[in-house]
Amino acid sequence: MDQLAIKMLVADRGKLLTALVGVVFSVVLVNVQGGLFLGLIGKASLLVDQSGADLWVGHLRMNNVDFPQDIPRRWVHRIRAIDGVERADPYVIGHTIMTLPSGAFEQVLVVGCDSASLAGAAAQMALGEVGAIRSPDAVLLDADDLDKVEHPAIGELREVGHRRARVVGYTRGVLGFLVTPYVFTTLDRSAAYLRKPTDRVSYFLVRLAPGADARRVRQAIEARLPDAETMTAREYAVASIDYWLRRTGIGLSFGAATGLGLVVGLIVVGQTLYASVLDRAPEYATLKAIGASEAQLRSVLVCQAVTLALAGSACGLLLVAVAQTACATPRAPITIPWQVSVGSVVLVGVICLFASLAPYLKLRRVDPGLVMQ
Structure with missing residues (x-):
């Protein structure tokens, strides 16, 4: 049949x-x-996905990785003292303006990483090395966003937040949900670009020790920092995506x-x-x-x-x-x-x-x- x-x-x-x-x-x-x-x-959760962190600690009711509120940098010491935490690193995210050679301006999203660990820095590079941001005035731009900032060459200078910035490498595929290009740099330099005090940060990226219970560590962080919120990387990625789904x-x-x-x-x-x-x-x-x-x-x-x-x-x-x-x-x-x-x-x-x-x-x-x- x-x-x-x-x-x-x-x-x-x-x-x-x-x-x-x-x-x-x-x-x-x-x-x-x-x-x-x-x-x-x-792409709404790109920074969370490529950070390599197990837990994200930020302000209360944090709901989008690209729009953080500042928290005290000194909190990192309380987190590092918790059993099961292998390391905790401050992380800064903020919006500012890049001045272009033509006299135009471009809104950019500055991402500041701890210069020792480079936690949360770009995961993939098209040209150069991530560690190059440790050099003076160094920043990384994405190779696919260069047209927005008038195609700077390696070593070329730009002005970010009215401060000098030197392009030392290109990331690959680090394009966020917003149209603003990411600018990766070190923690202290990002504070200068964003004109914020160095004792304020956006998040703490927490890596757990092998065998540590994420739920228990999370509860310990929330007990020590009642004015902060803690999420697993997966939870914060979902929250960041849900933010755009609900509001657009x-x-x-x-x-x-x-x-x-x-x-x-x-x-x-x-x-x-x-x-x-x-x-x-x-x-x-x-x-x-x-x-x-x-x-x-x-x-x-x-x-x-x-x-x-x-x-x-x-x-x-x-x-x-x-x-x-x-x-x-x-x-x-x-x-x-x-x-x-x-x-x-x-x-x-x-x-x-x-x-x-x-x-x-x-x-x-x-x-x-x-x-x-």
């Missing part, structure tokens, strides 16, 4: 092609739109576009399969006339639906891989986890099954005598 089902499916190649296009369109849309959304929103329309816009396209593609698939089954009513009447059972008729419909779903999904995922390779950029990454791909295939398969089995009730009433007409 499986061979018969495939032959019946490919008999009308026009309708088969239409249904395949619908399946491919649906799979590509879900994966590419979903990948763009995940790639974009994932990005989730709704991407979801609506993906959902609308998905519905259109699946309607095409469903309508084509439904019409295809009904158009072959005489063929099903012939099967019933030669003794095919109801179970065999259902197996024909299921086989056609599964074949169409698998063939269309395979073509769709191949196109997705091509689009991801050709179109993904650091500014617009396409991040497609396997769960999204598998989910799109399952969804398309369910729709194909439903569209093929929906006309089954009509096929049950088909009179085998149609073959005699």
